Amino acid sequence: MANIEEVSGVFGGVTVNNEQNVGEDINVNSTITNATTGVNLPAKTGFWNKVKSVLFYEVKVELTPYQQKIEDEINDFLYQEITWAKVKDFLFQEVTFGKKKD
Numbered sequence: 593m594a595n596i597e598e599v600s601g602v603f604g605g606v607t608v609n610n611e612q613n614v615g616e617d618i619n620v621n622s623t624i625t626n627a628t629t630g631v632n633l634p635a636k637t638g639f640w641n642k643v644k645s646v647l648f649y650e651v652k653v654e655l656t657p658y659q660q661k662i663e664d665e666i667n668d669f670l671y672q673e674i675t676w677a678k679v680k681d682f683l684f685q686e687v688t689f690g691k692k693k694d
Contacts, residue, residue, distance in 0.1 A: 655663060
């Protein structure tokens with residue numbers, strides 16, 4: 593579709609070749625070539641691309657019904673509404689040490 597040969601004002605010049613074959617199988621080839629050296633970019637996969645692919649790998653987790661129940665209870669506890677009355681009741685509760693004497 594697009595065929596750009598030389599672009600002035602761009603460092604090294606750029607050529608872009610796009611080929612599409614429409615039919616049962618769609619074949620799309622895109623290459624960006626440095627005009628001065630004629631080398632396709634990128635030449636090799638860099639270290640950071642490998643690190644990003646490991647760090648951002650999508651993991652799908654499926655829980656059993658019991659695990660889902662536990663997760664729901666933990667979420668309910670963590671995201672419960674905190675009010676001043678609850679904080680005051682917690683701070684000013686009666687604390688006893690040892691055995692109660694009658």
